[in-house]
Amino acid sequence: MGAPGPRRLLLVSNSTLRGGGYLGHCQQHVRSFLGQKVKRVLFIPYALHDRDAYAKTAREKFESLGYGLDSIHDSPDPVEAVRKSEAIFIGGGNTFRLLKALYDNSLLQEIRKRVLEDGIPYMGSSAGTNVATFSINTTNDMPIVYPPSLQALGLVPFNINPHYLDPDVNSTHMGETRAERILQYHEEPNTPPVLGLREGAMLLVEGDKATLQGVTGARLFLRGEKPTEHEPGTDFSFLLTDGNSQKP
Amino acid sequence: MGAPGPRRLLLVSNSTLRGGGYLGHCQQHVRSFLGQKVKRVLFIPYALHDRDAYAKTAREKFESLGYGLDSIHDSPDPVEAVRKSEAIFIGGGNTFRLLKALYDNSLLQEIRKRVLEDGIPYMGSSAGTNVATFSINTTNDMPIVYPPSLQALGLVPFNINPHYLDPDVNSTHMGETRAERILQYHEEPNTPPVLGLREGAMLLVEGDKATLQGVTGARLFLRGEKPTEHEPGTDFSFLLTDGNSQKP
Numbered sequence: 068m069g070a071p072g073p074r075r076l077l078l079v080s081n082s083t084l085r086g087g088g089y090l091g092h093c094q095q096h097v098r099s100f101l102g103q104k105v106k107r108v109l110f111i112p113y114a115l116h117d118r119d120a121y122a123k124t125a126r127e128k129f130e131s132l133g134y135g136l137d138s139i140h141d142s143p144d145p146v147e148a149v150r151k152s153e154a155i156f157i158g159g160g161n162t163f164r165l166l167k168a169l170y171d172n173s174l175l176q177e178i179r180k181r182v183l184e185d186g187i188p189y190m191g192s193s194a195g196t197n198v199a200t201f202s203i204n205t206t207n208d209m210p211i212v213y214p215p216s217l218q219a220l221g222l223v224p225f226n227i228n229p230h231y232l233d234p235d236v237n238s239t240h241m242g243e244t245r246a247e248r249i250l251q252y253h254e255e256p257n258t259p260p261v262l263g264l265r266e267g268a269m270l271l272v273e274g275d276k277a278t279l280q281g282v283t284g285a286r287l288f289l290r291g292e293k294p295t296e297h298e299p300g301t302d303f304s305f306l307l308t309d310g311n312s313q314k315p
Numbered sequence: 316m317g318a319p320g321p322r323r324l325l326l327v328s329n330s331t332l333r334g335g336g337y338l339g340h341c342q343q344h345v346r347s348f349l350g351q352k353v354k355r356v357l358f359i360p361y362a363l364h365d366r367d368a369y370a371k372t373a374r375e376k377f378e379s380l381g382y383g384l385d386s387i388h389d390s391p392d393p394v395e396a397v398r399k400s401e402a403i404f405i406g407g408g409n410t411f412r413l414l415k416a417l418y419d420n421s422l423l424q425e426i427r428k429r430v431l432e433d434g435i436p437y438m439g440s441s442a443g444t445n446v447a448t449f450s451i452n453t454t455n456d457m458p459i460v461y462p463p464s465l466q467a468l469g470l471v472p473f474n475i476n477p478h479y480l481d482p483d484v485n486s487t488h489m490g491e492t493r494a495e496r497i498l499q500y501h502e503e504p505n506t507p508p509v510l511g512l513r514e515g516a517m518l519l520v521e522g523d524k525a526t527l528q529g530v531t532g533a534r535l536f537l538r539g540e541k542p543t544e545h546e547p548g549t550d551f552s553f554l555l556t557d558g559n560s561q562k563p
Contacts, residue, residue, distance in 0.1 A: 081489050081490075082489075083489055084489065085487040085488075085489060116499070116502040160499075161496075161499050163458075164499075164503075203458065204457070204458055204459055204460075205457060205459075206457070206458065207457070207490060208491075208496070209452070209453060209454070209455070209496040209497070209499065209500060210411075210451065210452055210454065210458055210465055211452055211453075211496075211499055211500040211502075211503055211506075212452075212503060213464065213465045216461065217458055217461045230488065230489065230490040232488060232490070239333040240333075240478070240480060240514065241329050241330075241331055241332065241333060241478065241514055242329075242455060242478040242480070243456075248409075248456070248457040248459075249457070251364070251408075251409050251412075251457065251459055252457060252459040254364040254459075255412075255459055255460060258459075266488065266489055
């Protein structure tokens with residue numbers, strides 16, 4: 068973790084921004100992230116129930132950007148599909164369902180190897196961003212299934228809260244705000260930083276450099292400290308250094 | 316499950332309603348539920364980090380209603396505390412943290428026995444309502460810790476979604492609505508009914524009779540069927556009959 072490497076990640080908060088189509092708000096980032104060398108993307112649709120329909124949506128979008136797309140659920144051997152992939156995209160949906168399917172198909176180790184050792188690009192959106200991080204302890208999703216662990220791919224040594232939402236001062240609802248939920252996580256011992264990525268924001272990781280992209284900014288939660296606000300363009304590379312991640 | 320028995324439960328959606336104090340909106344229900352025979356309530360504060368502060372808040376409220384309160388975290392032997400309890404109240408907070416602590420302290424079996432066999436009254440609020448049901452698969456909380464299972468006390472054979480929230484038609488946020496999340500749960504096989512209890516609503520169970528109380532109503536989700544709306548006073552006894560719970 069955090070050692071120099073060819074790691075390349077695009078971790079997007081949300082698949083669809085109000086008023087735009089699927090991945091519409093981040094398509095320029097996707098194109099510049101994948102570049103011209105990648106020809107085909109391996110799509111992992113496990114977070115949604117209807118995998119065929121999901122693959123169709125994703126395929127249409129990636130083809131419009133000039134990339135072929137293979138969905139892992141069409142492959143007879145998912146581990147082999149990861150082994151042969153040039154780039155991986157894990158889409159949003161329910162994070163618990165997604166992580167359980169990754170475990171059930173024994174994919175975590177192979178994805179880690181492809182991304183961290185072989186350096187193929189990894190893109191995640193929403194739940195696909197959650198599973199790229201240290202753990203899914205800060206997902207917003209309902210625990211509709213029980214994965215064998217909440218530990219995730221660990222492509223970065225911290226957590227992300229996608230769809231980060233500021234408190235609504237006009238709400239009469241008494242459920243905890245998002246910030247309160249993250250602070251509850253940090254009441255537990257040895258919990259890593261949590262980056263709250265608003266809808267419209269994404270994190271680009273190139274080796275040991277991490278940069279906040281998109282237009283909406285992010286809120287960073289470090290255990291025992293006050294949350295801080297960060298503008299697009301912020302250099303978050305310090306979060307990639309394990310153990311040093313409690314202080315910027 | 317569902318067999319005739321002395322089971323007595325008061326399952327409250329939320330501890331505090333906007334504009335009222337702790338348990339203010341349901342205090343008449345609490346008093347009529349506990350009655351005059353109960354002298355002391357055993358409080359389980361595991362859902363919040365600061366157990367001393369939480370017990371103080373709960374104690375003040377219950378004393379104002381004429382009941383003594385002992386917090387289980389002050390007891391050297393939590394199992395023995397349950398064994399000797401006259402009534403149990405589990406308060407809200409983080410459902411994962413609460414359920415994990417119940418497992419860690421080996422309390423599930425003993426609480427089940429006291430409530431289902433010995434017939435002592437059980438009151439839950441929010442997370443305390445979640446853990447009373449079949450499982451915590453439909454909690455709204457963040458999975459800040461990993462309990463050994465999502466199966467809960469099973470005092471009723473269905474699930475509850477507390478703080479149930481209707482979709483906000485004016486929201487631009489793209490996260491799933493509460494109804495969409497519950498429908499995702501029902502995409503999984505063999506999932507029980509989910510009762511969405513709005514803030515201000517509660518379910519009273521007396522033996523094999525279940526009645527919706529409070530003022531805000533509830534929404535019932537049965538797997539494969541359209542959700543239905545229910546007014547205060549609705550008889551939900553059919554949900555207590557295991558296996559028959561898919562059709563009203």
